[in-house]
Amino acid sequence: MKPFFKACMAFALALGVSACAAPQTASRAAMPDAGLPGMARPGMALASFTVSVPRSLSVNERNTYYPRGDIVWRGDPYGDRHAQVKAIFEESLRRAAPQIAGTRPVRMDIQVTRFHGLSEKARYSVGGVHDIDFRYRLIDTATGAQIGEMRHVKADLEALSGQAAMAADAQGRTQKARITAHLARVIAEELTVPGGHENARLGLLQAINEL
Numbered sequence: 001m002k003p004f005f006k007a008c009m010a011f012a013l014a015l016g017v018s019a020c021a022a023p024q025t026a027s028r029a030a031m032p033d034a035g036l037p038g039m040a041r042p043g044m045a046l047a048s049f050t051v052s053v054p055r056s057l058s059v060n061e062r063n064t065y066y067p068r069g070d071i072v073w074r075g076d077p078y079g080d081r082h083a084q085v086k087a088i089f090e091e092s093l094r095r096a097a098p099q100i101a102g103t104r105p106v107r108m109d110i111q112v113t114r115f116h117g118l119s120e121k122a123r124y125s126v127g128g129v130h131d132i133d134f135r136y137r138l139i140d141t142a143t144g145a146q147i148g149e150m151r152h153v154k155a156d157l158e159a160l161s162g163q164a165a166m167a168a169d170a171q172g173r174t175q176k177a178r179i180t181a182h183l184a185r186v187i188a189e190e191l192t193v194p195g196g197h198e199n200a201r202l203g204l205l206q207a208i209n210e211l
Helices: 002-016 081-099 162-170 175-192 203-209
Strands: 044-052 104-116 129-140 146-154
Touching: 044 081, 044 175, 081 104, 081 175, 104 175, 129 175, 146 175
Parallel strands: 044 104
Antiparallel strands: 104 129, 129 146
């Protein structure tokens, strides 16, 4: 019933304002040494990183308002979506590294748990929210010890739609460009700001993602 209910909600929102373009809750793949959510502390220097996008995360290529699955991505040509999402995170980490210039070198191990861009149908009509979740741990590169506990991060981003999306594409501000820049900011905040990144409050559109 959940997909049907969410589809009805999307249709109702499309008639009024806009609708969220994300599906049911993603599956959460396990990561070694998982602990309760921790809190990154300032003073780190990002020396290296790893990114995991588990093959257990399902991919949906259907052009519907609410494609079901863990990964929905249209910002690259059709291909290996797991590898494409991994490349986006790696580029974001490279961009974030210069902003994380503390005194304690660390390795950041990221595991993606959900990555939802918008389907073509949603992006060029009702719009929505890019729903991105990941977890990470920090490893002291000098000792090999894990620093604190693992942290789960929600990095939602308001998506462009309709004419705004087409205009942004023409200017080079594609879904991929916007999400890459956004994730770079999120990662930098996680390692430099006390309390880490605070997920944006995007109202009703975002709330539907949590149903």
